[in-house]
Amino acid sequence: MRDPIATAVMANPVRSAFGPGRDGQVVVNIGPSHPATHGTIQVIAALDGEKVTRVDVHCGYLHRGFEKECESHTWTNVIPYVDRLNYCSGLINNFAYCEAVEALLDIQITPRCRYLRTLLSEYSRVADHLTCVAASLMELGAMTAFLYLVMIRDYIYEHLAALTGARVTYTYGRIGGLARDLPEGWLVRLDEILVQYEDFIGRIHGLIDRNRIFIDRTRDVGVISSTDAINWGFTGPILRSTGVPRDLRKDAPYLAYGELDFEVPVGIKGDNYDRYYVRMREMDESVHMIRQLMDALPAGPINVDDRRCVLPEKHLVYTEIESLINHFKLIMDGPQVPAGEVYTAHEAPNGELGFYLVSTGGGMPYRMHVRSPSFVHMGGVHRLLEGYQLADVIPTFGSVNMIGGECDR
Amino acid sequence: MARRAIPIAAAQPRSNAFDYLSTKKDELVGWARKFSLFPYPFVTACCAMEFMAVSSSPYDTDRFGAALPRFSPRQSDLLMVVGTVTHKQAPILLKVYEQMCEPKWVMAFGACATSGGFYQNYAAVAGIDRIIPVDIYVPGCPPRPETVIDAIMMLQDRIARDHHPIVTETF
Amino acid sequence: MLTAALEAMRERLRGGIGEVALVRGMLVLDVEPAVLLRTVGDLKAEHGFDLLLDITAIDWPGRTPRFDVVYHLYSTRHFLRIRLKVRVPESDPTVDSLATLFGAARFHERECHDMYGIVFRGNGDLRPILLYEGFDGHPLRKDYAKQDEQPLVRYRR
Numbered sequence: 034m035r036d037p038i039a040t041a042v043m044a045n046p047v048r049s050a051f052g053p054g055r056d057g058q059v060v061v062n063i064g065p066s067h068p069a070t071h072g073t074i075q076v077i078a079a080l081d082g083e084k085v086t087r088v089d090v091h092c093g094y095l096h097r098g099f100e101k102e103c104e105s106h107t108w109t110n111v112i113p114y115v116d117r118l119n120y121c122s123g124l125i126n127n128f129a130y131c132e133a134v135e136a137l138l139d140i141q142i143t144p145r146c147r148y149l150r151t152l153l154s155e156y157s158r159v160a161d162h163l164t165c166v167a168a169s170l171m172e173l174g175a176m177t178a179f180l181y182l183v184m185i186r187d188y189i190y191e192h193l194a195a196l197t198g199a200r201v202t203y204t205y206g207r208i209g210g211l212a213r214d215l216p217e218g219w220l221v222r223l224d225e226i227l228v229q230y231e232d233f234i235g236r237i238h239g240l241i242d243r244n245r246i247f248i249d250r251t252r253d254v255g256v257i258s259s260t261d262a263i264n265w266g267f268t269g270p271i272l273r274s275t276g277v278p279r280d281l282r283k284d285a286p287y288l289a290y291g292e293l294d295f296e297v298p299v300g301i302k303g304d305n306y307d308r309y310y311v312r313m314r315e316m317d318e319s320v321h322m323i324r325q326l327m328d329a330l331p332a333g334p335i336n337v338d339d340r341r342c343v344l345p346e347k348h349l350v351y352t353e354i355e356s357l358i359n360h361f362k363l364i365m366d367g368p369q370v371p372a373g374e375v376y377t378a379h380e381a382p383n384g385e386l387g388f389y390l391v392s393t394g395g396g397m398p399y400r401m402h403v404r405s406p407s408f409v410h411m412g413g414v415h416r417l418l419e420g421y422q423l424a425d426v427i428p429t430f431g432s433v434n435m436i437g438g439e440c441d442r
Numbered sequence: 443m444a445r446r447a448i449p450i451a452a453a454q455p456r457s458n459a460f461d462y463l464s465t466k467k468d469e470l471v472g473w474a475r476k477f478s479l480f481p482y483p484f485v486t487a488c489c490a491m492e493f494m495a496v497s498s499s500p501y502d503t504d505r506f507g508a509a510l511p512r513f514s515p516r517q518s519d520l521l522m523v524v525g526t527v528t529h530k531q532a533p534i535l536l537k538v539y540e541q542m543c544e545p546k547w548v549m550a551f552g553a554c555a556t557s558g559g560f561y562q563n564y565a566a567v568a569g570i571d572r573i574i575p576v577d578i579y580v581p582g583c584p585p586r587p588e589t590v591i592d593a594i595m596m597l598q599d600r601i602a603r604d605h606h607p608i609v610t611e612t613f
Numbered sequence: 614m615l616t617a618a619l620e621a622m623r624e625r626l627r628g629g630i631g632e633v634a635l636v637r638g639m640l641v642l643d644v645e646p647a648v649l650l651r652t653v654g655d656l657k658a659e660h661g662f663d664l665l666l667d668i669t670a671i672d673w674p675g676r677t678p679r680f681d682v683v684y685h686l687y688s689t690r691h692f693l694r695i696r697l698k699v700r701v702p703e704s705d706p707t708v709d710s711l712a713t714l715f716g717a718a719r720f721h722e723r724e725c726h727d728m729y730g731i732v733f734r735g736n737g738d739l740r741p742i743l744l745y746e747g748f749d750g751h752p753l754r755k756d757y758a759k760q761d762e763q764p765l766v767r768y769r770r
Contacts, residue, residue, distance in 0.1 A: 046530045046745035046765060050738065066484055066534050068513035073486045073531060093743040094531045095486055098563035100728075101752055101759050113560065120488035136637055164491070183498040190495065201491045201584050263664050263689060266717025277689070284692040375637050376685060376696065378666075389683070391671055404667040404685065412720030438487055441743055530745040532766040563759045564752050565744075572768045 049077045050089040058086065061423070065094045069172045069427045072437035074411070076418070076426060083422045088415040092408070095437035103401040107367025108134055108342075109208060111398065116202040118386075118403060119439040122161035124153045124193075125381050127206030132287070133377035133388040134208045137370050138342060145333040146210045151289040152326040153205070154379070155319040156223075159230070160189050161382035161434075162312045162319075169309070169431025170241065173250055178237050185233045188226050195219065208368055209343040210336030220327055227320050234316065242310075251305035255417040255429035258303060265413030269384025269406055270315065271433060274300035274307035281380035292329075293322050308432040315382075342368035367396025376404075383407055383434055407440035471606040475519075475545065476598035477507040482518035484538060487525030489552035489584040496587040506594050515541040520597075521574075526554035527567045539574045545606070547597060550576045551590065553583040622660070622693050630655060633695070640695040649699055650709040653684070657714055662686040662695055665711065668721035670729040674755045678702035682731055684711075701731065710735035728753035 052060065064075040073094035079087040099118070103111045115130045116123040128150045135142060142150070167182035190200040196219060197203040197212065205212050241247050257267070259275040272279055280297040282290040298314035300307025336343045340359055349356035372394045378387035384406030391400035410433055417429050481503075483493060496503055503509045512518040515538045527535055539548070550570055553559040556579045558568035570576060577600070580593040619635055626633045626640070630652060634641045644652050656662040666685040673679055684697040701708055710733035711718035722733040723742040730751040733739065741748060745765065750757050 046533060046747075048740055048746050050740075065531065066538055068483070068511065071485075071490070091742075093741070093745070094528060094534075095526060096528055096530065096565050096743040097487075097526055097561045098565035098752065098759070101757075102561065102563050105759060117488050120491060164494070168494075180499050183494060184500060187495055187498070187500045200495075200586065201488055261716075264716045266665055266715065268664070279689055373637070376639055376667075376694065378694075385666065385687075387666060387685070389667065389669065389685070400671045402667070402669045408720060408724070409717055412717055416716075529762065529765050532764065536766050564757070564762050567764070573766050575769070 046094075047075065047091045051077075051079060051087060063426060065091075070430050070435075071168045072435050072440070074430070074435055074437070074440075076430075078418070078423065078426065080423060083424070085418055085421055085423055085426065088418045090411050090414055092411050092435075092437075092440050094441065096441040097438075099403070099442040100401055103398050105397065107396045108370055108398060109363070109367055111401065112206060113202065113204045116204055117438050118405065118442065119161070119381060119383065119407070119436045120201060121164045121436060122157035122382050123201065123203045124157040124205060125379060125386065127203065128154055128288070129377060129379035129381070129386055130388050131206040131208050132379070133375050133390050134342075134368075134370060136375045136377055137373050137390060137392055138208070138339075138368070139371075140209055140337050140339055140342070142210060142337055143334050144331045146335050146337075148289050148326055148330050149211060149215070149335070150206070151293070152323055152330070154288065155322045155326070156189065156193070158382045159316050159319045159323075160186055160193075162316045163189075165382070165431070165434040166237075166309060166312055169428060170237075172427050172431050173247065175241065175244075175247070178240055181233045181236055185226070185230050188229065192219070192222055192226055195222070207336070207343070209339055210334075214335050220330075223323070223327065227323065230316075230320060234313070238313070248306065250425075251309060251428055251432070253302065254305045254421055254425045255308075255432060256302055256304045257413075257416055261416055262303065262413075265416060266409040267384070267413055268409075269380070269382070270308055270311045271303075271384070271410065273298065274311045275303035276301060281378060281385060287379065289326065293325055295322050305428050305432040369394065369396055378404065381406060383436065383439065384410070386439075403439075403442055405439040405442060407435045407437075408442075411435060411440055467608070468604070468606045469602070471608060472602040472604055475606070476601040479506070479508040479520045479547075479594070479598075480510060480512040480518040481508055481520040481522050482513065482515055482538065482542070483511050483522050483524055484535060485524045486527060486531060487552075487554065489524040489554070492582075492584040492587060492590065493522070493524045493551065496590045501587040501591060503591070503594060506591070506598065508594055515539075516543065518542060519546050520549060521546065522549045522551050523555040523570050524551040526552075526559060526561060527570050527573070528565050529567060530565075532567055532573055535570065536573055547577045547601070548574055549593060549597065550579045551593075552585060553581060555579075556581060559583060618691060618693060622691060622695075625660060636696075640693065642695060642697050644697050644699050646699050646701060646708050649697070650711070650714075652697070653686070653711055653714055656686060656695065661688040661690040662693075664689055665715035665717045665721070666694070668711070668718060668725055670725050670731055670753075672729060672753065672755050680706055680729060680731060682708050682725065706730055707732045707734055709733070712736045727751070730754070 059080045061078050064070050065073040075091040077089040078085045115126045118126045163182045163186045167179045171179035194200045197205040259277045262272050262275045278297045278299050295318045298311050345356035350360045370392045374391045376389045378385045387404030389402040393399045550556045555570050558566050578597045623633050664687040666687050669683050671681040678700040680701045682699045686695050722736045725731050726739045727741050727744050
């Protein structure tokens with residue numbers, strides 16, 4: 034390990050694109066340790082009075098070397114790392130990654146697995162949107178709304194802990210299926226939570242939707258046009274808030290979305306209010322989808338019957354030598370994935386989450402790249418911040434929902 | 443311990459009465475300090491989700507007096523490092539720690555802050571105690587809210603038992 | 614349905630750009646570095662690939678040219694993706710920047726430069742984005758050791 038990089042007093046990890054002093058402009062540094070920017074992001078803003086004239090966004094403070102790390106772990110061991118990308122909706126990361134590997138292995142997952150993955154993806158989407166809306170409302174001062182939404186999110190976390198064993202980072206998806214099937218009574222509790230969700234969301238609508246303060250702070254703030262949004266790579270709720278009804282679940286259906294009945298909410302102006310409302314409506318649509326999936330959930334096995342990637346049953350591992358060796362090889366060497374490359378994208382709560390995998394045969398990825406929506410949004414967020422007030426930086430950032438784990442990987 | 447206590451050199455041999463009074467003073471100050479922790483949530487990654495959960499209604503750190511975060515290091519005394527600290531973030535963490543006034547305590551919240559977690563590569567610092575002294579380590583990835591509450595209570599016990607020199611040579 | 618759309622797009626591109634392969638539901642095109650900007654411009658203007666999804670690279674240390682710069686584009690009209698692969702040698706890892714066509718290219722190119730050292734001609738801002746000032750080397754190259762840390766702060770112990 035090398036000696037620390039030499040500096041005089043304290044190392045400055047970034048170089049700003051502009052400095053202070055031109056025409057009396059003040060340059061302010063927001064972050065990377067800041068209470069209101071949810072995540073480690075640094076925004077260097079040049080101000081003219083209260084107005085932000087120019088913005089230089091620095092991310093990378095949570096760069097944890099995910100892509101390099103994945104090159105030295107087996108395909109299955111990568112799944113916990115993948116969880117921690119967009120940690121607000123861990124299951125979607127799991128399933129998108131597993132689907133990419135399954136594409137390389139040419140596996141079709143079982144119908145029950147397909148429906149369960151869809152149901153849990155939508156459940157995760159609800160949890161993510163709850164977190165985003167709760168955090169941005171808290172920054173605007175609506176502490177009560179934050180507490181209501183985190184209450185529901187906590188019910189969801191406990192419920193998912195009953196299924197997967199963990200509250201936040203689940204590691205539940207497996208190549209070829211899922212880790213385990215639903216426990217007894219899980220769907221009954223799911224129904225209860227959805228009913229409570231509707232009650233709490235009704236209260237939020239009542240508190241926030243027509244609240245004068247909220248409207249003043251978010252209407253016509255952080256506006257982006259649809260052509261700009263597409264040029265700068267925005268996808269997900271931000272693109273939909275500009276009026277463009279692009280949603281991978283409708284445009285290129287994957288998992289069980291082709292069989293579901295749901296709408297794609299769009300905004301009108303592309304401002305913070307629209308992004309808030311698009312997320313609220315998306316949560317309602319997710320709940321509607323979850324109810325359809327609960328009714329339509331088929332019986333059957335969770336995992337595909339494929340020895341290349343699915344662990345054999347425990348009782349077989351302890352009694353049959355072939356299963357023992359199979360289990361051993363899968364754990365130690367990882368599933369042997371044929372050479373090839375694949376790009377699979379899911380509609381994550383933030384936008385298009387893509388996994389680009391390159392395999393040269395063998396049990397470990399040769400190259401693993403994540404197309405993360407948050408990173409691309411950070412490239413374009415200056416369009417939302419420039420020209421508005423300094424105090425608008427916070428609600429706009431909240432509405433963009435930058436998740437550090439996904440942005441910096 | 444996060445900081446060294448510098449005892450006052452006594453002008454005369456200390457009596458039992460002085461020891462008794464200073465112990466009582468320590469207990470009083472310890473009681474006051476432990477129930478009025480002002481955390482600085484140095485939040486970076488996934489543990490933030492559990493930090494939000496533990497500060498909110500279901501679990502509630504407000505019961506322990508530790509709910510009110512002070513987002514200026516000058517006004518806070520408990521630095522909760524929540525999430526992975528990378529090498530890029532390390533100078534910022536050190537600067538925030540140095541800006542805090544005595545007495546201060548540091549909680550390494552989560553596996554990444556404790557030891558780097560499972561990120562053993564060029565980017566992540568393998569535990570924040572390589573940079574700043576840590577008082578309490580909270581295991582978990584992320585830790586359940588009950589674990590965090592347990593950690594806060596353990597830290598409170600330590601603060602209660604601690605030696606609190608109100609007047610020192612340097613003050 | 615998707616296959617039909619992909620085949621239709623292949624026909625269109627065959628006339629305009631060239632032979633496009635079809636790999637796992639994705640159009641894949643190998644592009645020479647010299648014609649990259651023109652090809653992407655054509656794809657954007659005439660064939661409707663208006664959303665730049667991703668720019669990344671792959672390191673093949675045993676091979677010359679060493680790096681594959683990989684672009685993914687999406688068409689919001691046809692709902693199709695296309696992958697472009699450009700090979701650049703280690704001696705001169707330079708490729709044209711797409712910043713004039715897509716604003717989204719800037720951050721992607723900065724990251725690619727950070728991680729691999731690919732130089733994007735025309736992108737004026739190639740400051741480190743995921744790494745930090747003073748970081749020496751390009752971590753995602755296969756010859757960079759995974760645990761080679763470069764601390765900014767002196768360790769206590």
